[in-house]
Amino acid sequence: MTRRERLCYFLALHRTGLTVAALSLALLVYPLVERNPYTLGVTNLIALHVIVVLGLNLFIGYAGQISLGHAAFFALGAYGTAVATVTGQLPAWVAMAGVAALVALLALVLGLAALRLSGHYLAMATLGFNIVVHTVLLQWDAVTGGPSGFSGIPPLAVGAFAFDSEWRFHFLVWGFVLLALLLCLNLVRSGVGRGLAALAGDETAAAALGVDIRRAKVQVFVLSAVLASLAGSLFAHCYGYVSPDSFDIFASADLVIMVVVGGMGSIWGSLFGAALITVLPEWLEIFATYKDFVHGGVLVLVLMFLPQGLVTGLVDLVRVRLALRRRGDVAA
Amino acid sequence: MLRLEGVGKRFGGLPALDDVAFTAPPGELTALIGPNGAGKSTLINCITGVLPASAGSIRFDGRELCGLPPHAVARLGIARTFQNLRLFPRLSVLDNVLTGLTAEAGRSMLMAMLRLPYLRHRERQLRLRALEALDRFGLAGKADWPAAALAYGDRKRVELARACVGRPRLILLDEPVAGLNEAETALIGQELRRLRAAGHTLLLVEHDMELVMSIADQVVVLDSGRCIARGTPDEVRKNPLVLEAYLGRTSVTA
Ligand SMILES: Nc1ncnc2c1ncn2[C@@H]1O[C@H](COP(=O)(O)OP(=O)(O)OP(=O)(O)O)[C@@H](O)[C@H]1O
Numbered sequence A: 001m002t003r004r005e006r007l008c009y010f011l012a013l014h015r016t017g018l019t020v021a022a023l024s025l026a027l028l029v030y031p032l033v034e035r036n037p038y039t040l041g042v043t044n045l046i047a048l049h050v051i052v053v054l055g056l057n058l059f060i061g062y063a064g065q066i067s068l069g070h071a072a073f074f075a076l077g078a079y080g081t082a083v084a085t086v087t088g089q090l091p092a093w094v095a096m097a098g099v100a101a102l103v104a105l106l107a108l109v110l111g112l113a114a115l116r117l118s119g120h121y122l123a124m125a126t127l128g129f130n131i132v133v134h135t136v137l138l139q140w141d142a143v144t145g146g147p148s149g150f151s152g153i154p155p156l157a158v159g160a161f162a163f164d165s166e167w168r169f170h171f172l173v174w175g176f177v178l179l180a181l182l183l184c185l186n187l188v189r190s191g192v193g194r195g196l197a198a199l200a201g202d203e204t205a206a207a208a209l210g211v212d213i214r215r216a217k218v219q220v221f222v223l224s225a226v227l228a229s230l231a232g233s234l235f236a237h238c239y240g241y242v243s244p245d246s247f248d249i250f251a252s253a254d255l256v257i258m259v260v261v262g263g264m265g266s267i268w269g270s271l272f273g274a275a276l277i278t279v280l281p282e283w284l285e286i287f288a289t290y291k292d293f294v295h296g297g298v299l300v301l302v303l304m305f306l307p308q309g310l311v312t313g314l315v316d317l318v319r320v321r322l323a324l325r326r327r328g329d330v331a332a
Numbered sequence B: 001m002l003r004l005e006g007v008g009k010r011f012g013g014l015p016a017l018d019d020v021a022f023t024a025p026p027g028e029l030t031a032l033i034g035p036n037g038a039g040k041s042t043l044i045n046c047i048t049g050v051l052p053a054s055a056g057s058i059r060f061d062g063r064e065l066c067g068l069p070p071h072a073v074a075r076l077g078i079a080r081t082f083q084n085l086r087l088f089p090r091l092s093v094l095d096n097v098l099t100g101l102t103a104e105a106g107r108s109m110l111m112a113m114l115r116l117p118y119l120r121h122r123e124r125q126l127r128l129r130a131l132e133a134l135d136r137f138g139l140a141g142k143a144d145w146p147a148a149a150l151a152y153g154d155r156k157r158v159e160l161a162r163a164c165v166g167r168p169r170l171i172l173l174d175e176p177v178a179g180l181n182e183a184e185t186a187l188i189g190q191e192l193r194r195l196r197a198a199g200h201t202l203l204l205v206e207h208d209m210e211l212v213m214s215i216a217d218q219v220v221v222l223d224s225g226r227c228i229a230r231g232t233p234d235e236v237r238k239n240p241l242v243l244e245a246y247l248g249r250t251s252v253t254a
């Protein structure tokens, strides 16, 4: 092997690890260059969305299911943390873990019931769940603060070091993102992950290969709910304030759009989708004004032309074209 | 090894299988033939748990398969191919074959997420085995192609490779050479002989009589859901009932 070939081989073999390392480095350098709290606030919001979208993408892209209710898990994380830390006076980290465990339990029960359904029915069931949670948050004034929201949530802290500015929170939230990213990347590169990819492709064939379809779907559903709950807790600590508006069904739809833009079953695409959809309304006034139209339009267009989602769809297209060309070359 | 007794299957009121009984002895290749619509695919679906049988018992090594979900059947060491190819078009050829090793790759999602050293090691071994299987089917050069880009013949071979790679004890093949040319058929035939020599038990559904008669240890004939004949290829070839079943519609060589 020449030195060049050896380098290429090394890069190909460790591409995932190297990409993660490069991303970590960029995230470490970024706040040293960018000190504007507004901009950092936007990237922190991207990070919160990425955590939810990673889980939701596993559920949609790998388990092949649809959920229009993930903002509800996000809400339960946020409100759970708010109530536990302010009303219950629990330590923030304990509250975060406890709330995530409760959400996992809820998702398990919900998943066992709802994942018998599929397609439209599952979409309706998750949508209904979101509406129920949203209504409870609005109506149960005594606990949730009702429509005016819940304020006074303290920032997270490690010892005396509080993550109380955008700059400090950056490291915390992106640390969580990297952790979630690594776990998800590991999962999809494992046998379990291949079973999930098979499940999304063809349930009958997957079952014939030994994939326990129901169990796998429920597991991924619980995993995605836990990630959403953790992101919700971080959200509550980041802003110190939560209100029901952030968790209505449109928030759920936005999360699905992020998955669709990133591409079904693409872990890296989740980063891109969450970033793009979060940033668009910040960049361009027109996107902010007509947000729901734009999002709806994006959703329809992508699903019409690239049912696998934007990034994944394009990548698949290129891969198949390249392979077909090589096949032509071999035949010629 | 595989023993069927009185297996029946109804769709609505219509019987697709009626009182089917035969045994597939270990290490042998049993061929299942019959005219179109005889119920061959339905029988495979009943054995693998894709469809619940309406009556009878299907035993594998003394264990009742009826009532087990498909993944539990697969985990007993029963692999299959599908009449209408069921590959995963978006996955690479190598990943398609690797899905055939799902049962061995570990089940715990938590362990998978942590990617502990033992899992990495196992993953490397499974990859080697998958590559080896691809090599045997002449597909090594296309390991990283998306399955969607393969020609039909290659896809058939990938599906067969996926079914064999886990070294299952029983392999159910639903028309593995349908639509293939002579050279491709010969290659598959050779591979089937090799599998049998390696001690796998095979149940082969096939319309290609030349292949069936040259390779089978035992032939079972289904017609309209009933088992009308059973025996060595020579016995079956001369059986008047079989000739009638086939001549009623097409010729014996169909
Ligand atoms: N899911 C189903 N619902 C209703 N009827 C079915 C179903 N599957 C098969 N059948 C019927 O059962 C009968 C047997 O079908 P099957 O596919 O098992 O035949 P086969 O022997 O595999 O034929 P071929 O050689 O054409 O593959 C047919 O009459 C078919 O129409």
Ligand SMILES: [Mg+2]
Residues within 6 Å of the ligand: B040, B041, B042, B083, B174
């Ligand atoms: Mg058939």
